[in-house]
Amino acid sequence: MTTIKEVADLAGVSIATVSRFLNNPDLVSNKTRQKVEKVITQTKFVPSTSAKSLRSGKTGLIIVVIPRIGDAFYDGIIQSISKQAKTKGYNILVKEALFSSFELDDYLAMINSKQADGIILCVSLPQKVRDAIKSYHGTPIVMACEANDDFPLPNVRIDNFLAAKEATDYLIQLGHQRIAYISGYDNSSADKQREAGFSQAMMEAGLSEKKLIIRGGSTLEDARTATEELLKSPIKPTASFCGNDEMAIGVLHELKANNIQVPDDMSVIGFDNIRYAEMTTPTLTTISQPNRDIGTLTMDILSEIIDGLDKSNHTEVLAHKLIIRQSTSTPRVS
Amino acid sequence: MTTIKEVADLAGVSIATVSRFLNNPDLVSNKTRQKVEKVITQTKFVPSTSAKSLRSGKTGLIIVVIPRIGDAFYDGIIQSISKQAKTKGYNILVKEALFSSFELDDYLAMINSKQADGIILCVSLPQKVRDAIKSYHGTPIVMACEANDDFPLPNVRIDNFLAAKEATDYLIQLGHQRIAYISGYDNSSADKQREAGFSQAMMEAGLSEKKLIIRGGSTLEDARTATEELLKSPIKPTASFCGNDEMAIGVLHELKANNIQVPDDMSVIGFDNIRYAEMTTPTLTTISQPNRDIGTLTMDILSEIIDGLDKSNHTEVLAHKLIIRQSTSTPRVS
DNA sequence: CCAAGCTATTGAACCTTTTGGATAAAAAAA
DNA sequence: TTTTTTTATCCAAAAGGTTCAATAGCTTGG
Numbered sequence: 178m179t180t181i182k183e184v185a186d187l188a189g190v191s192i193a194t195v196s197r198f199l200n201n202p203d204l205v206s207n208k209t210r211q212k213v214e215k216v217i218t219q220t221k222f223v224p225s226t227s228a229k230s231l232r233s234g235k236t237g238l239i240i241v242v243i244p245r246i247g248d249a250f251y252d253g254i255i256q257s258i259s260k261q262a263k264t265k266g267y268n269i270l271v272k273e274a275l276f277s278s279f280e281l282d283d284y285l286a287m288i289n290s291k292q293a294d295g296i297i298l299c300v301s302l303p304q305k306v307r308d309a310i311k312s313y314h315g316t317p318i319v320m321a322c323e324a325n326d327d328f329p330l331p332n333v334r335i336d337n338f339l340a341a342k343e344a345t346d347y348l349i350q351l352g353h354q355r356i357a358y359i360s361g362y363d364n365s366s367a368d369k370q371r372e373a374g375f376s377q378a379m380m381e382a383g384l385s386e387k388k389l390i391i392r393g394g395s396t397l398e399d400a401r402t403a404t405e406e407l408l409k410s411p412i413k414p415t416a417s418f419c420g421n422d423e424m425a426i427g428v429l430h431e432l433k434a435n436n437i438q439v440p441d442d443m444s445v446i447g448f449d450n451i452r453y454a455e456m457t458t459p460t461l462t463t464i465s466q467p468n469r470d471i472g473t474l475t476m477d478i479l480s481e482i483i484d485g486l487d488k489s490n491h492t493e494v495l496a497h498k499l500i501i502r503q504s505t506s507t508p509r510v511s
Numbered sequence: 512m513t514t515i516k517e518v519a520d521l522a523g524v525s526i527a528t529v530s531r532f533l534n535n536p537d538l539v540s541n542k543t544r545q546k547v548e549k550v551i552t553q554t555k556f557v558p559s560t561s562a563k564s565l566r567s568g569k570t571g572l573i574i575v576v577i578p579r580i581g582d583a584f585y586d587g588i589i590q591s592i593s594k595q596a597k598t599k600g601y602n603i604l605v606k607e608a609l610f611s612s613f614e615l616d617d618y619l620a621m622i623n624s625k626q627a628d629g630i631i632l633c634v635s636l637p638q639k640v641r642d643a644i645k646s647y648h649g650t651p652i653v654m655a656c657e658a659n660d661d662f663p664l665p666n667v668r669i670d671n672f673l674a675a676k677e678a679t680d681y682l683i684q685l686g687h688q689r690i691a692y693i694s695g696y697d698n699s700s701a702d703k704q705r706e707a708g709f710s711q712a713m714m715e716a717g718l719s720e721k722k723l724i725i726r727g728g729s730t731l732e733d734a735r736t737a738t739e740e741l742l743k744s745p746i747k748p749t750a751s752f753c754g755n756d757e758m759a760i761g762v763l764h765e766l767k768a769n770n771i772q773v774p775d776d777m778s779v780i781g782f783d784n785i786r787y788a789e790m791t792t793p794t795l796t797t798i799s800q801p802n803r804d805i806g807t808l809t810m811d812i813l814s815e816i817i818d819g820l821d822k823s824n825h826t827e828v829l830a831h832k833l834i835i836r837q838s839t840s841t842p843r844v845s
Numbered sequence: 846c847c848a849a850g851c852t853a854t855t856g857a858a859c860c861t862t863t864t865g866g867a868t869a870a871a872a873a874a875a
Numbered sequence: 876t877t878t879t880t881t882t883a884t885c886c887a888a889a890a891g892g893t894t895c896a897a898t899a900g901c902t903t904g905g
Contacts (some may be wrong), residue, residue: 178623178625178649203806221619221623223619223620223623223624224624225560225565225624225625226620226624226625227560227561227562227564227565227570227624227625228561228565229561229565230561231559231561231562231565236561240604243580245579245586245589246577246580246581246585246586246589246605247581247582247583247585247587247589248581248585249581250581251580251581252579252580252581253580255580255607256607257579258610259607259609259612260612263612268617268658270574270604270605270606271580271605271606271607271760272604272605273589273590273593273605275590275593278593278594278597282603283556286557287555289555289557290558291512291560293562293695301836314639329810341790405524425788426790427790429790430790432787433792439652452731453760453787455764456731456760456761456763456764456791457790457791457792458767458792459790490609494621503793
């Protein structure tokens with residue numbers, strides 16, 4: 178591993194000059210510039226990340242935390258964050274916070290150890306973590322798609338409450354009365370908001386008695402048990418609204434396995450509009466989040482905070498959209 | 512940001528002792544241990560990552576490069592790598608190498624700058640990168656699911672050639688003669704192997720004239736143009752074999768949009784057995800890769816290399832499996 | 846009671862880079 | 876030519892840890 182010192186020696190200059198060549202090339206004369214450049218290319222010198230960031234206090238890195246690698250929803254977000262990050266000179270790395278495999282200590286280390294210049298959270302912080310970092314503030318954080326109310330962090334998202342209410346209103350307007358809400362990721366504030374929006378819509382329609390809330394999750398297994406519960410419920414829902422598309426697709430699959438026709442016997446609505454939502458049979462009615470815009474904006478705000486602007490409590494709410502496809506219809510008259 | 516010096520001062524000990532408390536607690540007496548512990552918890556001290564790794568030459572980090580966040584196939588791999596990494600004391604971060612957004616310089620920086628203790632590549636290295644690092648060797652690398660032959664790196668994978676040949680043989684055995692191969696990710700050596708296996712099977716069956724090779728990709732858009740090409744081909748295939756499930760699902764969707772019945776008018780086989788493969792209509796025949804085993808083994812080997820063992824050219828080939836579902840059948844007699 | 850052997854702690858060197866102040870060399874002004 | 880200004884380079888001090896060799900304080904054995 179070549180060091181800056183070796184490069185300096187080989188080029189016959191001081192290490193300060195090499196460093197300048199790397200960071201402020203215009204401050205070094207043409208002649209030396211060439212000498213240094215030659216040595217650097219032939220030694221394949223790359224400055225040590227740790228030394229660089231120890232000295233400068235900058236890592237050039239943004240860590241994005243998502244609940245699960247391979248969840249189609251985060252595709253667009255990551256891509257737009259990545260793109261925007263590049264224009265600001267940052268590199269992004271993704272951390273999976275799957276099923277509490279990412280623990281308190283991991284969070285604290287990430288936040289307090291200057292491992293990155295900024296953090297984008299696409300997950301809600303577990304209670305324990307919130308408690309632990311309540312007063313203190315290390316690495317700047319912005320939340321995307323999520324938000325927590327007891328410990329506010331700047332965030333960019335849609336109005337999950339309103340979106341869920343609209344979706345539920347749509348089902349009600351179609352004539353459904355007995356409707357189930359099947360939740361998504363545990364521990365997601367967005368999911369809680371969605372559930373609240375659902376309940377609100379049911380209440381306003383005077384259907385509170387006929388609502389059913391089922392704990393879903395994010396795997397096929399979760400969908401299976403949720404569907405089971407859905408089908409054996411005495412309320413006999415004619416429609417179900419899922420906390421995310423992943424869950425909705427699982428439910429669709431399970432309903433088919435149980436010979437329940439969608440939408441005739443059961444309408445299904447998802448949330449997120451992932452790319453698979455239009456590839457199911459029937460295609461999935463869902464709510465679309467402007468994920469690329471969320472990503473771009475999140476990165477912009479994070480970058481401003483890193484540059485010293487105070488954006489605490491800053492909240493940006495973008496527009497969602499109900500996408501009507503084939504999985505919803507008026508309930509079959511029985 | 513508290514530093515080790517501040518902790519030392521507050522606890523009335525030297526920084527060496529604090530460091531020892533952190534890394535070799537058994538070398539420090541009970542009394543001092545308590546003093547230091549108290550100060551650390553109340554100052555919320557977390558050692559600086561960069562200082563630590565600058566001095567020790569270790570980062571405790573493994574970077575995993577995958578083609579795309581949100582590709583369901585990498586789910587299991589990342590989870591198993593993560594789990595195994597944890598037992599070895601490493602933390603993993605994921606880098607998306609999407610569509611050449613991750614360039615030569617990014618690769619070189621990652622490999623040469625000691626940013627991580629090891630790298631797991633779930634993508635093939637672009638030619639330019641291979642050329643650039645041919646002789647030199649920085650951070651240890653192991654490939655998972657992929658391999659490149661001109662510049663061999665230790666790798667863990669299935670026999671993609673054989674798997675593809677088997678899948679094709681299966682179609683032939685069902686009675687298909689005019690078969691298309693629709694490729695997956697560009698630049699994937701695994702995909703090239705699959706195509707070769709397909710061609711071999713067709714040749715051995717004397718069907719080389721009746722084969723069709725279409726450049727697919729990894730997005731719905733790619734699937735759309737590939738399906739278009741598939742349908743207007745003079746060869747009129749009765750079966751198509753896709754380089755990955757993502758593509759196969761897209762093709763399934765496009766065929767449906769064109770009113771082509773699967774499997775009656777067209778059999779479809781995918782590759783990877785992602786979780787959505789059993790949720791499509793019809794469910795997807797595909798080849799399953801033992802992705803969790805691949806992940807675990809890859810991490811084991813990487814860890815050994817980091818510890819100094821020589822595993823260059825080490826190749827581990829695990830068993831794949833053809834999973835027959837509803838998307839394949841004998842061709843309709845016409 | 847003293848030499849020898851432990852144990853717990855410390856001081857200082859070191860890892861690699863950035864950067865501000867000092868210096869030398871070159872160019873411009875007097 | 877001498878003085879001033881500008882430009883290019885260098886020296887050395889950080890940055891926050893780890894670790895080795897040295898030291899101080901105790902205990903043990905003879």
